[in-house]
Amino acid sequence: MTGPRHNADALAPSSLPWRGYDVFAMGRVWSAPKTGTYAAYIERHFIPGYRSIEGVHERLEALDAAGLIHHPKRGRWPGLKRYADADAGTPPQNLILNPIGFTNYSASSKEYTGFKTQKRVALLEHFIKISSNPGDTVFDPFCGCATTMVAADRLERVWAGIDISPLTIKLVNARIREDRGALWGGANVVDSLPKRTDLGVLPNYRTHRHRLYGEQEGVCVGCDSHFPFRVMEVDHILPKSRGGTDHLENLQLLCSYCNRSKGNKTMAEWRASQTD
Template structure:
């Protein structure tokens, strides 16, 4: 194994660390929009240091979420009707991921109980059984009711290496309060500075012929039990006595080593991770949530990236969803690459990098190693006319700086909302803070929106009592434009018609998504 470093794990998000010079092997700080199998084939061999993927689980569930998962290739109900289909989908992608991983690199595959055993067999075949390093159990929740058996409250994360000396930095976590209170009970004259102490054995099993096998202060280690030896030389033991670190039992038993609570550096993290809560409503990390049901907490990715990479190493997430791995990598001073098939997810990632990390999506800045870019988004009229309707709605709403409606049906004629900068949070008794001032957005993936569509949107604005609304389409008929003017004269409420060409020409999506 590579030289190990110890670092104490913290639950707080670290300040962003400035990453060094970008890699000469592959472009970094790039989000690629498209099928990761196609994108990965363009990468050179052995170009990334750490890969983390959280692909859709074979759970036969549909998530109607931020970017319409039911309409994308990641949907299990459409793409992975069986475990075999899931493995066939993942195998060529994992082969490519193995190819682009450096010999000092590590690969983390996040999954759950539905297909983890099949995934393990597949990864053994691709990476080799001897490259398997860990099966990490992440306890994501404390309780889950299941009438058919024991509740499923954990995920599995498989860790594989790609060589004999993978990068691995030992991380430490705080000891539990129950452990500290249960074992550190003794006090002495150093309690004010060192805290309470517990006693540990000063001997190890087996006989030794050297210094550690000699009699010390009348105690012959070879006669203790079946034969033991001192853990330190007699000279070092005397130094510990002088420092008050040896405990001598009042009844003359074998001396022991004092371990003080205030001097503990931390407990090495093992393969059971029960100290990182998921992004539930009751979690302290819930403020990170973007509304994506399988979004993972930053603390989880921070732990993985700290353990298996060093500053300026390249981190790749080929199913990056809402971009948690990218945010973590940027905060920790790593280079990163993200891939996702969803255009909306890519825009959400870009917005998150700007909002959370303070990065700028700028080609010129990216070329000098400061900004980031998004590649292969559908930016032409023809491309946008062919993407799924819910994807198109999300693209348009986010392009205007709005928040998409999560529902595909029953949205009450509102595809998204824009909250103006001047809006201030208000609060009603018994309710959470919310923005009372907002403008509705209606989106139609039509060649030409007609008057009936405008009539319907007028009803929405009257029902919601909004003074302004936005309507996005590829074009508007003369009747639609006439009705917009008539509605303003009658009600004083404004409908702003925007064509897709308007958005593209003004680069609104680039600036506000």
């Protein structure tokens, strides 16, 4: 329905307001389809002679009269309805119009916490209802302002979340306490590294030394210099003290100097320290 404004003339037909929508003022221009497979589909199923309509506003009127334009109650501009069978070979996609929860999120809403990517609780409730049952576990690995946790709690799901920000803990406790009241005792917070139970018994990581020496052709990953085998040491790319494992993909060879210099750092942290 619309496209980028770029250098469009403000007086061009595609720039002028239609039905109260001034898309030009929002950096867009009207772009009702005139050619292509969907224009042909519209002509074949809804509007005979549609592709011969020259003016963009005339095409908008024809589309609107045929019921092919969706006018959102709180959106910035209308959208063109698309039918899945018009896109041969393209899997159908979902368009969720209610509850709103993406670009139309209102910062004046009572539930708004200030997160730029925050979604409405009603939207997450919709997803949780159609994908789980009461008593199931809902997991959000990037739970941010805790909206998924709030929605899952309201729908009687067991929930768990992960986030890098300590603010998430405060938000989930505050938001669920607002629902449950003073009886809410707070979330169970785990801030230590969990121990994996799927690793099985791994050989001593030093047994990979010969293989790594061959794969790296004797070159230290740290300083990019060649060394004899006796000088090379096996290093954990992600240190074991920070959750790294003895799996081969987490191992590399460093020369003795680089290995001691790297210590308990990740490679990115160590390289950054070399430039300070």
